[in-house]
Amino acid sequence: MMHSFPIPLLFFCLSTIIFQINSYPSTVNTNLDSLPPSQINRLCSYISSIETTKNQSPEKRFAVPFPDMHRFLSTSHRLHHHDGSIRGGSEIGTKKDFHAYLCSISKDSDEMSNFINIFIEEHGQQPAFDLFESCEQVVKRFVIRDKMNDYIQAFNNGLNYLPDNCDLTGLYCRLTKGITDDDFFRLSQDPTKRLTWVYDHETLRSLLGMSHLEMLIHSGHTIEWIRHQLEGNKKFKLIIFSVPSDEIKLATWDNLFEILSKAYPEIDSNIWYRYSSQLKEMTYKEIDPEGIILRNYYLGPTSDGHMHTNRFLSLKDQPTLLQVRAFLHHQIGLNELYGGDGKTITHLGDVVDKEYITVNRPLNELKQCAILDLNPILP
Template sequence: MGAANSVQRRAPASHIVSDQKAAGNEAKQCAETEKPAGRATISTYNAIPNARKSPGHARTECEQPPPTKPGATKIQQFARCLMRGTRVATDGSPICVVGLCGRICRGSRPTDFETLLGPAEDQSGQEAARLTWLVGPDGLDTLISAVAGSNTTAEAETTAALPPVINMLMSVGYTVLDTYRGIVKDGNSYLLVVMPAADMNARLATWDGLLEVLRECYPDLAPHLSSVWPDLERDSTTLGFDELERRYISEDFPPLSGLHQESVSKHISRARLGELGAEGKLRTHHVRAWLFVAANVRKNFRGDGYTWLASGEKGNEEWIMRNRRIDEMDSVATVPLGQPTSDQVTKYVCEQFKAEQRLAEQRRPDEAKISAAIKLQAAFRDYTLRQQQKHSETAENQQNVLPQQQSSASCESETEWRPTPAQFTGALRRGDKLPRSKKLAGLCGRVCRGTRATHFLGLAELDGQRRVVFMLGSDGLEMVLRTLHMPLQLLLYLGYDVLFVYEEIMRGAVFELVVIAESSEAGVVPATWQRLPDVVAASFGKDGKRLSTLVEKHLPQMQKESFYDLQQAYTHPKTGVVMSMNEARRKPVESESSDEPPWRMTENRLLQLQNCRTADVRAFLYHAMNLNNLYSGDGYTYTQEGGRGFREYLAPNKQKEELGVEWSSCPIGMPTIDECMEEICRAYDKLIERKMLGY
């Protein structure tokens, strides 16, 4: 679908139409001035209630002839109803949207609104957009519902009251990342252009309709597109977008999922598409990738004339037409939609992401679809590796590189580097790079965090709540050495949740890396199921042995059942209601004496249970030791998509001075708030996509 993901714009100025106020219910009506007939019929409205006014929309300049077509009155009536958030006109008649379509344009400059999609002349050197996506009659009706469902009191505009424009954008398929970037980073305001579909030669966005518009916009490509179109429609249905993208990446093109303005030039171009067509080498994955880049035909486009929301729900009709200047279009109306604050968008994203995370843990995974996702991830990694190999020599010549030869005490072989903890942290501080021929060995590490100096006395805060900590092995530390200049990516590589990182930064936390030598003296063991009883016995003091016995008793069943099954079995003994382990983990330890669900399974609560279930023990491991839904018990970290990461270890939480081995520490750079929010938006969109795909 394209309606939600394109850059959208506003009309130019030639005649000033000032805001006017009428009496009674028409206090915010259309500000119209009759002029001699010109090229367009444009009506300007004040921003809808509870939406921040954009200075760019307070006054709009346009030629303003009186309505001349039969549909013009219907269009203006819809605009007034949208403004008031009601389906009933001022005369009591129901609003009629049959035959209308609309385009939500966005931008931060007057030139951004010259056409339905982009400036009339693209200043970036890229080809200007030739076609644009529209919402149909049912989409326009949805927009009115979104306004009506929002708080329409201007005084209630707080971070808790969501402005209608956010509801409107989400209702027609905008992604969270698009919304966040547009409002917070680009300072966009939004404008709805309403028009008659027939007069604009708009087509329903089916495969046939899309081909017709492409023939109109790209006549030179029409024969080539027509020749592969039946195969494209078939492959898009039978193979799916992911497989077509994998084939595209295999030809050394970049992944489509990482598309941004700077990377457009690296993708297949219109000229290259024509060359492949002329040579008889044009394939369906070439056309599908070009449609994604040039025509904004996104991953969830199905060609049935409807949008498909990220949640998997069938959305509204979507239409498509040739991109046109707004001042050359007959009988249109424009309605400024306002601009939410960055705080409102941030709060919305974080709350929705947190809710989706809780739901994701309670969904049964689909192994076949997870395997397909891992296959696509492998294609991404192969592409990245090829790109790195192309530039490795140049990059290494420009970076500080660790010495190829180390002393016999610190280098065991030509392919292995065994530094002391102090040597490793020294390399981090200098920004040294590990040669590709070298592998790090002999060390393990722990990322600590806190807001006060006392928080860094141990491997985690020594408040009695964290008895066991996760450690990363040499392969994880090697990644630290290679990615220290990207602190957020580093933390994500190491298994941190991006929302958790954001919340920690907001409360003023900083991060530190503690590196220790591999040794049994520190109690560091692989994070496998088999080693859990020993770790529990060593970490929970006088209760360690009893807890270890419980863990060992239920260990075979925990290995046999999935986290999903155990989560479903974690029910309140009296009511039978399933208790979310994720939600319970956020409750304070003091809540252990309360019978109110969900239970946070502390060591005391577990030992007091008369009939301890396997699900109770699994909840204890989650809440007391942070073994969440991604813990697999094979000694490796895993991503939400099922991809295997680094080796991970477990160790008792001790003061650094009591570790009994050599250690060293150094600070890790801080991610910015904006970096965290962008990643939260991406992660949220991925969660919704996985929900749509069923895993």
């Protein structure tokens, strides 16, 4: 079979796959959540240290193939495996086996030639490796998952605290509401809102010592508002999730102006900076002494004065300070309690936790996510 494959084409294929194996692509397209850390460690032990670039230190990596690779490696009758752990025509191959095999063939020219020949004959094209992902990144995901599981167990068991050595860093949370399951499809139930408010691991830890009603009050809601939501058949839930820290911003005025410029590119970013000093220095009541913004907020999006995105964009003249503040309240959620220093203020005037802002995204886009039911009992 080797002699039937043109030598120049074979050399080209070998060069291509070796280059791909030793390159470091920038995106991840795999799901390894079913592998426990012990299996990850065994998997990593198969891989020798390789140098990524001149500016990077060597690190252990494993190959992540495209979806059909497992089927090909476990069912091909003609493929000879280096360790015999995956037999042709059988379905006994494991993730550890084919990851190890794909990494090892880069060191054995005969094995690689055999692999390329068979793959091209069966698929009509060269094998494509999506990427390499460092073992350290995978282990980090499992650490986050274990933290989340510890918190969920404590929450469900009604515990008031977690041990000090249980570090929740890397986890964020959001208290949200809705009626149907579709309302909990994303971080914020309103799909027209591109940004949403969240808390960090410190707040997440502090919530354990509270009743579900206290959690909602702690996040800035009044008992009257909570009662109104429950009477409208609304349910409350706590979403716990993990995203890279650079995707979460402390909700200060300066960070907000930066995020708005990215989240709403169709709006001239100069508008935010034109009124930045007034927004920072004036109180909500000073900007809106007649309570127009708050009144239209409670009337909802159908109100003529509700400043949603389309209405804001349709303004014929440059928006006024009042209209900008209305947009920030109605569309972004900067209510009358927002102070601009990254801290939550309750209706009682208490300054409590740090508050953050991030992109409102579907929950299925989050690598790690859990939803916990809340059952606030009113007095």
